[in-house]
Amino acid sequence: MFKVIKTITGECPVCEDIKKLSYGTRVETLKINNQNIHVKTKAYRCEDGQHYFYNPADEENKFQEAYRKYRELNGLLQPEEIKDIRGKYGLSQRALARLLGWGEITIQRYETGALQDNAHNIPLLFINDTNNFEKLYEARKPFLGKKDILTINKHLDKIKQLTLFSSFNKVRPRDMEYGRLARIHRLQSIGDYQYRKPIRTREGELAIAS
Ligand SMILES: [Zn+2]
Structure with missing residues (x-):
């Protein structure tokens, strides 16, 4: 399914001639590591030859979007x-x-x-x-270099301060229920919690070039 956004007259790189072209969106299936990934991409269609071609930015976006989907499906970090x-x-x-x-x-x-x-x-x-x-x-x-070590230490100190502070706030209501020992135990178990996916701080989607 090709959804036309606009129609222009321009050079088709396949026909190597001036043709009537449509610019629009289509869903394509890319194979990434043997997995089929469907992505919506922008493309040109040559109306005479009934074939498609891309401008480089759209093609790059197509792959980036496909990689994002692949990572999402396979538990890979973005x-x-x-x-x-x-x-x-x-x-x-x-x-x-x-x-x-x-x-x-x-x-x-x-x-x-x-x-x-x-x-x-x-x-x-x-x-x-x-x-x-x-x-x-x-x-x-x-x-690691000396400068790197200094920077890392500073960041680790900050993380520890934040963790301690948030643990303390979380633990308080339980403290009343189970006493001090339970609270210490809770603090320790918070300290060695398992893997948690990082919070995404930016918009996940890639901007598609117009
Ligand atoms: Zn053509």
């Missing part, structure tokens, strides 16, 4: 979620790569929309939990 995890600890792209023992360009590629490897997704989920991050940080400190 680029902005990776950025959020990195930002939480005050890491530069380079520092995060060093911490994880990856190539320096990897994080940058993921944050700008390249589809991540599942083997790379797991360590990122793992360090979203501050306790896990701290364990890895201790082990990988020798690979």
